[in-house]
Amino acid sequence: MSLAAQAVSRSFGGVAALSRVDLELVPGEIHGLIGPNGSGKTTLLNLLCGYYRPDEGRILADSVDLTAAPVERRAPAGVARSFQTPRLLPTLSVLDNAMLGGWRELRSGFVASALALPGARAEDARLRERATELLHGVGLGRVLGRAAGHLEHAEQRFLEIARALAAGPRYVLLDEPAGGLTGAEIAHLGGILGVLRGAGIGVLLVEHHTDFVFRVCDRVTTLDLGRVLARGTPAEVRSDAEVIRVYLGA
């Protein structure tokens, strides 16, 4: 049981962005992915999410080969994500945005939906209830009806997380979720990540905020120039001489 990138390589116009990188995200861990700009973090995330295909190597989710699966097949395989720049639907309410995340559980087709058959209505009600609970959980319970376009930055970040959770994923990939948050909000984020771990979800945390990463993660992978520089517990990575030289500074 894991979401795994196995020896993946990817180059752009002859420049290797990633060369033979392995990463394994297991349920119930918070796995940090750090590294300098251009080290390949985003490329790796995009390979896991299906925006790019690897030139070599494989992507597996619980032993299902996702290497060639398009983006929209990743959610049904239990992989959800948030975006570095929140991508919400500005005209829809917070609740509607979170409900959209539950799409993969939808069984009713267009006709059942157009006829508002009892099954379709019941599904809608169930997704609404789940999304409402999740939104209260991440702290957006008081703005359920507000248009997402009117949210403040932190609220948008937490809404993205709620949307990612709406389909009950086994793996959640968060792209710089602490970006632009205040100290108090980062603490809230840490609390949320702890709950996800407790619920058995594997969290991949791509983040520049290294203090936060070392504080909340169980394991940390450091990339540099498209290769794995170091991997281990926060304490091991933090004291790794190469990591200090390349990334953390003295």
Place this chain on the structure above:
Amino acid sequence: MLAGALFLIGLPLLAQDEYQLHLACLIGCYWILIAGLNLAVGYTGQLSIGHVGLLAIGAYVFAILAGRNGVNPYLALGAAGGMGGLCGLLLGLPSLRLPGFYFAMSTLAFALIVSELILAQGGLTGGGVGLAVPGFPKPVDTPAGFYCLVLAVSAVVSLLAWNVARHMWGRALIAVRDSAVAAAAVGVPLFRLKLTVFVFSGVTAGLAGALFASLQSYITPDTFVFDLGLFFFVCIIIGGRGSILGPFLGTVVLTVLPEAVAPLARLGNFFYGLLLLMVVLLLPEGIGRLVSVLRERFWPVRLESVAVAPDLPRLARALGHKQP
């Protein structure tokens, strides 16, 4: 809502002359097409300007089946809807993968091809001379009866569109329009959604074409000028994207205004162009949101800032339900 419904049902009694009833039927026919097209244009963001081609196909299927071959008009109406859906599928399959501008151009090309085919297949369609179109049997053979039929079909189509819009499909359609990346990330199959909605809009265009042809009682290729395709599109944009009431108001206003105010009719397309420009510049949300935009302008609601405060036990419970 209820008052509006009562007004629409009682309209045959209120109408002062047959012309007003004819106009109401015309609005109804347009709306049947626009209600379906609105899901593609207003919700999914697929900018089709060629639905007049699908309208023409529905009209000719009806005229040929019911007029020439004596098929029961209700069966012919259903066949027109089916043919509209099939042609929508055939048009959508190759073109819906194209980016917005090219998709719009392919629908334009489709409308032109349909028009040329109708001219070329004179043996079937009457060519440039056109075809006479029969009415419906009793009790729908009077203007009031026909109005009731149009009203019934409009009501059903509106209800279907509204059901789609307010459930998960509606959210996913808006996601396809506003953020294809986010839609794909939550597992929405973009192409399948676009195609489904496009086929639905083809069915409603076919139904609208049949009723429209019966209302006109005689059709030629000139009945389906390209301007009409643009008119449908403009009704939705002026009405407002992502709403059903807005495009309905747009359809009513754009059909009635040139008829009611004679000087406007002389302006013709200039009037539509001017109205479109004014709405896009001054009220990009559409006339359906006029009231709420004005209210926001003069009595702004202050959004209180609420600090994000997670309720972690509740989050754990919400996630716990999920775990097998």
